[in-house]
Amino acid sequence: xxxxxxxxxxxxxxxxxxxxRHPARFRLVVAQQASLAxxxxxxxxxxxxxxxxxTLPGSAEQESLPxxxxxxxxxxxLLEQAQAGxxxxxxxxxSFVWHVHRLARQAGLLGDEIELFRxxxxxxxxxxxxxxxxxxxxxxxxxxxxxxxRLFVRAHFSQRLxxxxxxxxxxxxxxxxxxxx
Numbered sequence: 001x002x003x004x005x006x007x008x009x010x011x012x013x014x015x016x017x018x019x020x021r022h023p024a025r026f027r028l029v030v031a032q033q034a035s036l037a038x039x040x041x042x043x044x045x046x047x048x049x050x051x052x053x054x055t056l057p058g059s060a061e062q063e064s065l066p067x068x069x070x071x072x073x074x075x076x077x078l079l080e081q082a083q084a085g086x087x088x089x090x091x092x093x094x095s096f097v098w099h100v101h102r103l104a105r106q107a108g109l110l111g112d113e114i115e116l117f118r119x120x121x122x123x124x125x126x127x128x129x130x131x132x133x134x135x136x137x138x139x140x141x142x143x144x145x146x147x148x149x150r151l152f153v154r155a156h157f158s159q160r161l162x163x164x165x166x167x168x169x170x171x172x173x174x175x176x177x178x179x180x181x
Contacts, residue, residue, distance in 0.1 A: 011156045013094070015118040025085030030075060030100050032092030034062070036119050040089050050075060068096070072103060079107035087113050093120030095135050098162030124163035125153060129174070133163060141169055149174050 019040050027047040031037035034051040041047055047060040050071055055062045065071040079088075088104050090097045097116045104114050125136045132146035140153050144166065151166035158165065168174045 013098075013116070013118075013157050013159070015097075016115045017117075019089060019115060022087060023085075024087040025083060027087050027089065028075075028078060028082070029060075029089045029091070030071070031090075032096050032120070034064070036091040036117070037089070040091070040117075045087075048078070050078075072099070075100065076103055076107065079104060079109065082107070082109070087115070089115050089117065091117040091119060093122035094118055095122050095124045095162075096120075098124060098159075101159075102162055124161075125151070125166045126158065126161050126163035127151060127166045129168060133161075142166070147175075 024045045027040075027045045029037045029040050029047060029049045031049065031051045034049060034054045034056045037049055037051065038056060041049060041056070041060045049056070049060050049062040051062065051064055052068065052071060053064060053066070055064045063074065065074055086109070088100075088109055090100045092100075097118060101114055101116060105111070121137050122135050123137070125134050125142065126132075127134075127144040127147060127149065129149050130144060130147035132144055134142075134145045136142050136153065141151065142153065143150050150169040152169045154165045154167060156165045157163070
Protein backbone atom coordinates (compact mmCIF):
# COMPACT_ATOMS: atom_id res chain seq x y z
CA UNK A 1 0.00 0.00 0.00
CA UNK A 2 1.41 3.37 -0.91
CA UNK A 3 1.37 6.49 1.23
CA UNK A 4 -1.14 8.07 -1.17
CA UNK A 5 -3.70 5.28 -0.74
CA UNK A 6 -7.10 6.38 0.47
CA UNK A 7 -7.33 3.51 2.98
CA UNK A 8 -4.90 3.86 5.93
CA UNK A 9 -3.20 0.78 7.38
CA UNK A 10 -4.02 -0.22 10.94
CA UNK A 11 -2.56 -2.88 13.17
CA UNK A 12 -5.64 -2.87 15.37
CA UNK A 13 -8.35 -5.17 14.06
CA UNK A 14 -11.37 -3.89 12.22
CA UNK A 15 -14.66 -5.68 12.76
CA UNK A 16 -17.74 -6.13 10.63
CA UNK A 17 -20.78 -4.07 11.57
CA UNK A 18 -23.19 -6.20 9.55
CA UNK A 19 -22.92 -9.50 7.74
CA UNK A 20 -21.85 -9.39 4.14
CA ARG A 21 -24.20 -10.93 1.64
CA HIS A 22 -21.61 -13.14 -0.04
CA PRO A 23 -23.23 -16.33 -1.29
CA ALA A 24 -22.62 -19.35 0.91
CA ARG A 25 -23.41 -23.03 0.62
CA PHE A 26 -23.44 -23.27 4.42
CA ARG A 27 -23.20 -20.63 7.14
CA LEU A 28 -21.72 -21.40 10.54
CA VAL A 29 -22.37 -18.79 13.23
CA VAL A 30 -20.34 -19.06 16.45
CA ALA A 31 -21.33 -16.81 19.34
CA GLN A 32 -20.41 -16.39 22.98
CA GLN A 33 -24.08 -15.57 23.56
CA ALA A 34 -26.82 -16.54 21.16
CA SER A 35 -28.46 -13.12 21.46
CA LEU A 36 -25.34 -11.52 19.92
CA ALA A 37 -25.93 -13.47 16.71
CA UNK A 38 -29.63 -12.70 16.23
CA UNK A 39 -29.08 -10.46 13.17
CA UNK A 40 -26.89 -13.06 11.44
CA UNK A 41 -29.50 -15.80 11.28
CA UNK A 42 -31.89 -14.41 8.67
CA UNK A 43 -29.93 -15.48 5.58
CA UNK A 44 -31.63 -18.09 3.36
CA UNK A 45 -28.52 -20.32 3.24
CA UNK A 46 -28.52 -23.28 5.64
CA UNK A 47 -27.21 -21.99 8.97
CA UNK A 48 -26.01 -23.58 12.19
CA UNK A 49 -25.56 -21.53 15.37
CA UNK A 50 -23.02 -22.73 17.95
CA UNK A 51 -23.29 -20.84 21.21
CA UNK A 52 -22.56 -21.01 24.91
CA UNK A 53 -25.44 -21.74 27.25
CA UNK A 54 -28.56 -20.14 25.81
CA THR A 55 -30.43 -20.64 22.54
CA LEU A 56 -32.78 -18.43 20.54
CA PRO A 57 -36.42 -19.42 20.16
CA GLY A 58 -37.59 -20.31 16.66
CA SER A 59 -34.46 -19.51 14.69
CA ALA A 60 -31.89 -21.49 12.73
CA GLU A 61 -30.58 -24.89 13.77
CA GLN A 62 -28.72 -24.43 17.05
CA GLU A 63 -26.32 -26.22 19.34
CA SER A 64 -25.81 -24.89 22.83
CA LEU A 65 -22.59 -26.02 24.46
CA PRO A 66 -21.80 -25.97 28.20
CA UNK A 67 -18.29 -24.49 28.01
CA UNK A 68 -15.93 -22.66 25.68
CA UNK A 69 -13.75 -25.78 25.47
CA UNK A 70 -16.72 -27.89 24.35
CA UNK A 71 -17.65 -25.24 21.78
CA UNK A 72 -14.09 -25.14 20.40
CA UNK A 73 -13.98 -28.94 20.09
CA UNK A 74 -17.36 -29.05 18.31
CA UNK A 75 -16.26 -26.24 16.01
CA UNK A 76 -13.04 -28.06 15.10
CA UNK A 77 -15.04 -31.15 14.20
CA LEU A 78 -17.43 -29.14 12.00
CA LEU A 79 -14.59 -27.27 10.31
CA GLU A 80 -12.75 -30.50 9.52
CA GLN A 81 -15.89 -31.67 7.66
CA ALA A 82 -16.66 -28.29 6.05
CA GLN A 83 -17.07 -28.17 2.29
CA ALA A 84 -16.11 -25.38 -0.07
CA GLY A 85 -18.61 -22.53 0.19
CA UNK A 86 -18.78 -22.54 3.99
CA UNK A 87 -18.71 -19.11 5.62
CA UNK A 88 -17.98 -18.51 9.30
CA UNK A 89 -19.44 -15.65 11.35
CA UNK A 90 -18.03 -15.13 14.87
CA UNK A 91 -19.59 -12.92 17.58
CA UNK A 92 -18.06 -12.16 20.97
CA UNK A 93 -15.27 -10.32 22.71
CA UNK A 94 -11.81 -10.12 21.13
CA SER A 95 -10.39 -13.03 23.13
CA PHE A 96 -13.20 -15.27 21.90
CA VAL A 97 -13.37 -14.16 18.25
CA TRP A 98 -9.61 -14.42 17.69
CA HIS A 99 -9.44 -17.87 19.28
CA VAL A 100 -12.20 -19.04 16.94
CA HIS A 101 -10.48 -17.26 14.03
CA ARG A 102 -7.24 -19.15 14.73
CA LEU A 103 -9.10 -22.50 14.87
CA ALA A 104 -10.82 -21.73 11.55
CA ARG A 105 -7.57 -20.75 9.83
CA GLN A 106 -5.85 -23.89 11.12
CA ALA A 107 -8.74 -25.91 9.68
CA GLY A 108 -8.18 -24.34 6.25
CA LEU A 109 -10.73 -21.53 6.01
CA LEU A 110 -9.49 -18.45 4.20
CA GLY A 111 -9.54 -15.05 5.85
CA ASP A 112 -12.21 -13.93 3.36
CA GLU A 113 -14.51 -16.75 4.52
CA ILE A 114 -14.51 -15.51 8.14
CA GLU A 115 -16.34 -12.45 9.46
CA LEU A 116 -15.71 -11.18 12.98
CA PHE A 117 -18.18 -9.18 15.08
CA ARG A 118 -16.73 -7.77 18.29
CA UNK A 119 -19.00 -7.33 21.27
CA UNK A 120 -17.66 -6.93 24.78
CA UNK A 121 -14.55 -5.37 26.30
CA UNK A 122 -12.38 -8.41 27.07
CA UNK A 123 -9.25 -8.70 24.95
CA UNK A 124 -6.11 -10.83 24.85
CA UNK A 125 -2.66 -9.55 25.84
CA UNK A 126 0.70 -11.11 24.99
CA UNK A 127 3.66 -10.36 27.26
CA UNK A 128 6.68 -9.91 24.96
CA UNK A 129 8.99 -10.63 27.91
CA UNK A 130 7.84 -14.12 28.92
CA UNK A 131 5.37 -15.15 26.19
CA UNK A 132 2.38 -15.39 28.56
CA UNK A 133 -1.16 -14.69 27.30
CA UNK A 134 -3.79 -13.21 29.58
CA UNK A 135 -7.21 -11.64 29.21
CA UNK A 136 -7.63 -7.99 30.14
CA UNK A 137 -10.27 -5.31 29.79
CA UNK A 138 -9.79 -1.90 28.21
CA UNK A 139 -6.98 -0.74 30.49
CA UNK A 140 -3.76 0.62 29.00
CA UNK A 141 -1.47 -0.86 31.67
CA UNK A 142 -1.40 -4.05 33.68
CA UNK A 143 0.93 -6.50 35.39
CA UNK A 144 1.84 -9.75 33.65
CA UNK A 145 0.31 -12.60 35.61
CA UNK A 146 3.34 -14.78 34.86
CA UNK A 147 6.54 -12.72 35.12
CA UNK A 148 5.04 -9.78 37.11
CA UNK A 149 6.51 -7.16 34.73
CA ARG A 150 4.40 -4.00 34.64
CA LEU A 151 3.18 -3.77 31.03
CA PHE A 152 2.10 -1.00 28.71
CA VAL A 153 -0.62 -2.30 26.36
CA ARG A 154 0.39 -1.20 22.88
CA ALA A 155 -2.20 -0.44 20.22
CA HIS A 156 -0.41 -2.99 18.02
CA PHE A 157 -2.46 -6.15 17.49
CA SER A 158 -0.96 -9.37 16.14
CA GLN A 159 -3.48 -11.32 14.08
CA ARG A 160 -1.15 -14.32 14.17
CA LEU A 161 -1.25 -14.35 17.99
CA UNK A 162 -4.73 -12.88 18.29
CA UNK A 163 -3.47 -10.48 20.95
CA UNK A 164 -2.26 -7.00 21.74
CA UNK A 165 1.40 -6.59 22.65
CA UNK A 166 2.37 -5.84 26.26
CA UNK A 167 5.80 -4.23 26.69
CA UNK A 168 7.66 -3.20 29.82
CA UNK A 169 6.20 0.04 31.15
CA UNK A 170 9.43 1.14 32.89
CA UNK A 171 12.54 -0.40 31.32
CA UNK A 172 14.72 1.04 34.11
CA UNK A 173 12.77 -1.05 36.64
CA UNK A 174 11.33 -3.99 34.68
CA UNK A 175 10.30 -6.00 37.75
CA UNK A 176 9.16 -2.96 39.75
CA UNK A 177 12.22 -3.10 42.00
CA UNK A 178 12.59 -0.36 44.53
CA UNK A 179 15.28 2.18 43.70
CA UNK A 180 17.89 2.24 46.54
CA UNK A 181 17.96 5.49 48.48
